[in-house]
Amino acid sequence: MNNKRQNSNSDQKLRHMAEEQLKENHNKMSRPATEIEVKKLVHELQVHQIELEMQNEELRQANETAELALKKYTMLYDFAPMGYFTLDVDGLICDLNFTGAELLGEKRFSLMGSKFELFVSNDSLPVFEHFMNKVFEGKTKESCKVMLGYEKKGLRPVYMEGVVTEDSLECLLSVIDISGFKE
Known part of the structure; x- marks a missing residue:
């Protein structure tokens, strides 16, 4: 109208x-x-x-x-079977799809502007920080495995791939729950 x-x-x-x-x-x-x-x-x-x-x-x-x-x-x-995130250089969530929100256990729009690392387990934090540094420094696709979860939300293993955008200001991140896979 x-x-x-x-x-x-x-x-x-x-x-x-x-x-x-x-x-x-x-x-x-x-x-x-x-x-x-x-x-x-x-x-x-x-x-x-x-x-x-x-x-x-x-x-x-x-x-x-x-x-x-x-x-x-x-x-x-929005409805892809894996989580998609866009993170800025500080690791803040700029955008995400519904599966990504589900992986983090929150509503999609309440996660905008949140630090992604808050959802990474303390044990996995060094791996995640190294991963993010490599993504932004190398400007090539990088990958890692970390544990996601917080407070009363159960931890789950995920596989991540990330690549920096052409302007080097954002990281495009795909996240797959691998808890159903056998090592």
Whole structure:
């Protein structure tokens, strides 16, 4: 609803600006247009209207394609069978999927901005810190095994892979619960 109101205001503003420009152009005309000039102008306007309608249809189709892609990749990310996290250079959780939240035993949005290392067991903390240092220093994919859990939440072994983003500001982290695997 709010988006429709914004579009309506934007449309009104655009129309007002177009009318102002038309007034300026009309004031610049020194003589009345001939019938031939009017017919040419009407023809140009009709062609321009058809061009705009075609462009509008292309934009509508592109928007529809983008929305489908967004839906597809949102489903792929949010409901993946492994935990996905985005951590900043300080180890704060910037983003995560539902499986990641489940691994940490909390609600997804309550974890945003939390330090990931708070969920790593004390025994595994040195391994995790070394892993994070290697990821940000080496800019290559690294992996490790640690124990996740805290307080009354049971510890579980996980396998992690991480890689730093191109701008070196974030770590993309995948986490798999390996408690069901035999060594």
